[in-house]
Amino acid sequence: MAEVTLTIDGVQVTVPKSTTVLDAAENVGIIIPTLCYDPELSKPGACRMCVVEIPGMRNLPASCVTEAADGMVVYTASPAVIKARKTNLELLLANHPADCLNCHKSGECRLQQYAYNYGVDFGAFAGEKHRYPIEDDNPFLVRDLNKCIMCGKCVQACEEIQANSAISVAYRGFDAKVTPAMDYPLSTTEYSNCVFCGNCVAVCPTGALTEKQMLGKGRRWEVEKVRTTCPYCGVGCTFDLNVMNGKVIGVTSTDGDVNGRALCVKGRFGAGFIHHPDRLKTPLIKENGAFMEATWDEAISLVAEKLVGLKKKYGPDAIGVLSSARCTNEENYLMSKFTRAVIGTNNIDHCARL
Amino acid sequence: MKKIKSVNELVKFKEIVLEKIKERQYGGKTTIVVRMGTCGIAAGARDVMMAMIDEMDKRNISGVIITQAGCAGICDHEPMLEVIKPGNPQVIYGDLDEEKVRRIVVDHVINGQVVEDWVLGQKAS
Amino acid sequence: MRCYRAHVLVCAGSACVTLGCHPVKEAILEGIKRHRLEEEIKVVETGCMGFCEQGPLIVVYPEGVMYCRVQAEDAAVIVSEHLLKGRVVERLLYRDTDTNKPIPFMKDQPSLSKQIKVAMRNAGFINPEDIEEYIANEGYFALAKVLSGMSPEAVINEIKDSGLRGRGGAGFLTGSKWEFTNKAQGAQKYVVCNGDEGVPGVFMDRSILEGDPHSVIEAMAIAGYAIGADQGYVYVRAEYPLAVEKLRHAINQAREYGFLGYNILGTGFSFELNIRVGAGAFVCGEETALLASIEGRRGTPKPRPPFPANKGLWGAPTLINNVETLASIPPIILKGSDWYASMGTEKSKGTKVFALTGRIKRPGLIEVPMGMPLREIIYDIGGGVLNNKKLKAVLAGGPVGGFIPADYLDVSMDYESVAELGTLIGSGSLSVIDEDTCVVDLVKFFMEFSCEESCGKCTPCREGLKRMLEILTRVTEGKGQERDIEDLERLSDFIKNTALCGLGQAAPSPVLSMLRYFRPEFEAHIRDKHCPASVCAALLDSPCQSA
């Protein structure tokens, strides 16, 4: 593959042709700030945060959509670039609520981070701000469009990852906003086909989208993230359990080998069972019409005994086994082996769905 | 009309068309060209056209060809129309209204008298 | 050197040649011979006199009398009356459009003498609903010429040599655009005509689409042949219903007569054309937004590259040209690139249509060679400022352009010279403003327009223009503060440098232009709370009262 060599902030870097300036810079450890860019989504080049200075180019090009070229010289932090990014942030903040103190995304908000990095504060430009009602009529996520910076990543995630297009950018100019059809909330089944996968939340760089279950349960920097595999089905999605004081308060995306950051509604929002009082923690054995708590040894011995008895009396084909899609592939493999080799029957099936 | 199937046919066809247009203009018929671009219509060309047709109906005039053209850029003088009488210079009238066009029909189209006051220009035909 | 009593100048510019000046010259020579005037009168052929529309032209010196539309049959009269007896032949004189008085002398020609109609050659003179009138005026002859004997490369070279540049605003070399699209890889290619004349104050595209739709159709077929496309789209804005109607009619006629469709003129070339009607969005004039709109989506621009020439409509290589550009193509093919390139300046060749509007006596569309001084356009063609007021400035390029103040009226109207003044030829809008117009109010009006038309995709345009409008509104209301000047400058600079598309980048131009040429007037609004033009209602008190 053809390669190009360019100079970024004085450092020479060689990358394959058609690499973007942004990626080339990352190769040599220069991280350019971005808001609308996401490696998993198409590149709208809209937020203009990642602008850089390239002598010979008319304006300040967006590095996320500018291809690296041979001999190109790039400045990622020249005075002109810094000034532009600062103005950009000031404009975004001029139309943003000044409530970082109690914003749930505080600590995980890119706008906040960049405002700190570039020494920007609220109120550089006075003027009209959006006054949208906060949407929290569904059990899964809260949409506060006043905090939306129109990066468009949620729309892209919905279209490109979930292939659902429940939301879209409607209206134009200053009034442009992300919304389901007819401006109805996501929960309106008549007009919204939202499945609440929450992949939009996973990509939102600000407090515009938040997981409802985690609201008020802890600041983002206090939460411990435990990487694990989703138990709901055989896909094996990876995610982070958000743990606060030893309790799981919610789930957030991480970069999984299988799923990237995509999750489904159950994986992302279905963690409530973990600390639910009705949750079974030990096996139960029915005695005299009532379930009694038992130990695993007691339970397994009972099942083994019964299976052996049945096999002896009626033959192995009298037994059928139904496995679950919620098990991992390894568990299902074991189940199959057990059925065919130990019990000796081919009567095994699988629910193939939850 | 059948399709023009070759370059030669196109060249021949142009001659036929030119002849046709010439005949229309010199063959004894009067042609009136009304400028019917958006600017013309905005300035009232439709009303002028309707008034003209109405006046001609009233006076039972036949044998006049009414056709149209687009905007020529001199929109300031819309509504405009052109009266082409065989053998005479083409007369372009501008800044018309319903009343004026009725007089043009009577004076110019019927009696051959150019209404000098409203003439924008003349072109030798 | 021999002395003659009189000279007869016969214009032999290409237009007059086409119109038959040579037979006229022969007839005059013959008449001179018959009257034995050879010793006294000399007949000379000249280059284009720039009054092509009235050709064939003859000028008799020393009087300088100009005769228009002279035919061979008229030669006898000119010789016997004028050359022999010294009497002017009134019948052949040009008549003034305002007074209908004959104007015998060429120097007295008002507007028209300065115009050369190329793109607008037919508009207003032929019936747009009758393809035969178009054919009678050499219509589809350029397509025939191209299909019957020119290679696509030869066509592209002809357009390149003509120096024609995109008339929609950017002024990119049309021939190069054709070449890029020709060379781009792709089984399917498209030709798109940009008829989304969104800049308020220009209407040449409308005029051409309404008055001469076939010229656009013919040019698109030529372009299709040159780049290897067999399909085209004409994108017309919804505000022009009449243009859509005429174009639809013309396309059907062209199909019927065999200029569109399968195997055109028996040459094996096929080309089909469709219309797409816009739905009211200025930003759709931007190439990538226009393509999105043709695809039936929201008209938001995309970052370039990739350019449409490589990845356009549905990802296929696409050539996009504006209406006026396309309408100039057939004459270039027929008369040659040399003819076109002989007009205009070195870098801005050919003719350009300008829309004269605002406080001007004779508003309308004019087509002149590029490089004509603005003063000539405003005073000689446009008749000067309405009510004889004092000219303040001419606004070029509409809401995304800038001012040309009265002091710079001698600027040559070509891409480079106008750019030096910080504005642009753009699509050719020239709005005249007089002493009674407040520039701050006008700039605010433009900012309102840009804000309303911003698609909202990129941050600078969506958030920045809004703040600029708020500042300008504040200033016109007498609530301006000292820091507003600095803020406006900073925002303008930021938006110009970082907005995603050309329209966003150009949106602050009127503000920058105002700060460059009318800073005192702007400062008066802020510091003295005074509107020098007495327009801003809140600032109508005299400076001493509001101080």
Add this chain to the structure above:
Amino acid sequence: MEAATTKCRCGLEAELEKVLAAHEGKKEDLIEVLYWVQKNYGYVPKEVQVVISEKMKVPLSTVYDVITFYHLFSLKPKGKYEISVCNGTACHLRGAPFILKSFEKELGIKPQDTTGDNMFSLGLIRCLGACAVAPNISINSEPHGRMEPELVTKIVKALKEKSKLADCIE
């Protein structure tokens, strides 16, 4: 000349079905179909949006985003007479704001609104392209140039008369 479009809905459903059948599954024709709906319904009703989405295989949210992006489409019914005041540069310089004010006063509504009796809608349009005869307005897409604030009352009155007449014929 197109008469004032009557916005009677009878038979429209059947016609809409025909139009949709001609464009079924062709996403690129969305704007064309919406154009037809706007013209015939006077706006784009919710239930029509749903049908369009299903038949043309375009997500409903996308249909909505296209409608709200383009000025030409509206979500609210427009009046019988749609009066649009041109506010292009040329018209602005020649007094369009005064024309607009006169209409606002005469009709008692603001731009983008419709009168209570559904007779008039007032709108702004950016350039009709008839700048040389500015200021312009358009009534149901029919342009009228050289407008003066004094003419406004007359125009509104004439339209009301015309509407009465049309009702009689019906």
